[in-house]
Amino acid sequence: MEFRREDTGTVSAMFEPIEVDLLRNVTSQLLQLLGAVDIDDDAMLAQPAVRRLLPDAYPDDPEAAAEFRRFTADGLLERKLANAATVLAALGDDEQSTGQTDASVHDPLPVPIVLDEQQVQSWLRTLTDLRLVVADRLQIDPHGTPHLDDEESYVVNDIYNWLGMVQESLVYAIDA
Template structure:
């Protein structure tokens, strides 16, 4: 992947088809996990705990009320961020060589949010609690994926910051 650069009114990066396929798959998996969380799937609730933490850690009643009132809206917004990630990736994924991905500023912000959620879920699965943790004994590919997503997110932040 060649990083994001200001381009026209938005931003552009160049992705290889395999990179687009990985990002597309991750965004679709995040949407499915969020959808399962809406359905009350206990396994999804565990996986989403870092993405949808309790608003009140020391007050079970207030935390329950908050979940009842805001969880659906929060999940729907986060699913929308993941859906934004899928836009444009299918065409690149089906291609036979590197291709540009164009994002508006709003789409770039949605990408950053979705990547943040993906990194939180991966961090939880890797046993990463704070920056600097190495994680558990999961396959090294998961840790590589976590670092790659961090690089993409950082690149987007830098591109957005350079525009202002």
């Protein structure tokens, strides 16, 4: 998978079906997380993944941070939800992964993804949000060091790195 800029101004890539399924799955989970956020619930806002997605604007001033959040959190959540929905729409229909276990259901051919300028921005923002949530799960510190080291974390770390690769490829394509 590598994004490239087309003569039409769009950016495109060919994803393997399993990559589309993975991206669809994690983006759906992000939508569920964001949809459950209640900005008036301090306990919810204190959850580490939510704090990464909605960080304090003034970390050293809780009163100013709360005031800023009161005026901006709803709009920020709406934009994050819209961005994630844009990613899901670009990935196409989810009919093939409706729980059927027959391997012939999945098309082995790569899936073309074509993004216009607005969709590219939604993808970049959503990939960032996905990486923030996964980084929280891996307990990655500000220096990029994961502190979770169990069998499951290896798979999650691979997903984190793959999301970074997708994001990097998209950035290179729009900078070309």
